[in-house]
């Protein structure tokens with residue numbers, strides 16, 4: 001029974017990669033909001049471009065640049081090569097990496113190497129385990145939590161919050177009741193930092209506060225503007241069941257494009273942190289539609305500690321340009337730092353940025 005669930009989960013993880021690479025699943029009429037922001041140009045930067053320092057700190061780890069490879073995959077045959085390549089890129093740039101949901105590894109013992117390969121290919125960077133809110137709400141035993149952490153020698157656990165995705169998923173788990181209490185139990189006992197992330201609908205300041213109260217150390221906003229996971233699951237639903245409608249046509253578009261744009265999540269959490277010093281230590285990751293190094297720079301000026309990307313890096317990996325993409329993003333980031341007079345990531349956090357008129 002458990003092995004049968006593992007096979008279904010493996011099939012789902014495989015189809016997610018295929019759909020994200022080949023189908024039109026980005027938000028429509030909804031962008032990240034980052035294009036609405038502009039840095040104030042600094043005509044006297046007083047910075048040597050060649051000396052700009054992109055290194056950053058994330059949850060106590062020194063990293064090469066403020067970028068993370070977002071949680072994506074694991075748990076089926078081809079995921080091994082994918083995760084190995086992502087791990088090698090993470091190691092080369094000294095950036096953190098999250099593996100995809102490890103539910104499959106809790107359900108069965110096949111394909112475990114598709115997760116553990118990440119640690120062997122990225123021995124010295126922070127790596128994060130991943131599990132979904134429905135599994136947390138249902139309750140995870142101590143042994144299950146140990147499996148998640150030990151399999152990849154994880155530096156922390158990412159819990160993904162994906163109610164809209166589960167709602168659209170043909171076999172989705174939609175019982176989120178009791179989640180925050182269970183999350184609190186985990187953060188109190190697990191012994192490594194816990195990060196809460198969305199998958200593309202964003203995290204509001206109200207939710208960020210509840211997550212921080214439950215002991216979460218970092219929030220990955222994963223806002224609207226990149227992949228719509230409602231659309232990904234709608235593709236799987238239509239592939240399986242044809243055109244049977246679950247939502248009324250007049251509401252469907254809005255649900256498919258449901259979510260808080262990434263920039264809006266960042267500014268509201270920044271305000272929460274500024275107005276409430278008790279949340280000041282909460283780390284923030286900007287993700288959901290990050291397309292270049294300027295998006296990373298704007299994210300940091302809007303309150304993020306680092307940015308993260310999934311779909312763009314996955315596509316780059318498949319066109320054999322992953323390392324070139326990360327290098328280009330690093331260069332964009334360096335350019336934005338030069339033109340705002342920021343010699344370090346800490347200084348970039350204070351760069352002047354304003355909403356375009």
Ligand SMILES: Cc1cc2nc3c(=O)[nH]c(=O)nc-3n(C[C@H](O)[C@H](O)[C@H](O)COP(=O)(O)O)c2cc1C
Pocket residue numbers: 016017020070071072073099100101130158159160197198199200222225226227287288289290308309310311312314
């Ligand atoms: C192929 C693929 C699989 C993903 N699987 C997971 C997952 O297992 N767990 C998770 O937390 N997020 C998962 N995500 C979501 C990403 O981590 C990210 O939050 C989301 O795609 C928004 O970022 P983006 O716009 O840069 O893609 C996945 C994304 C992709 C592209």
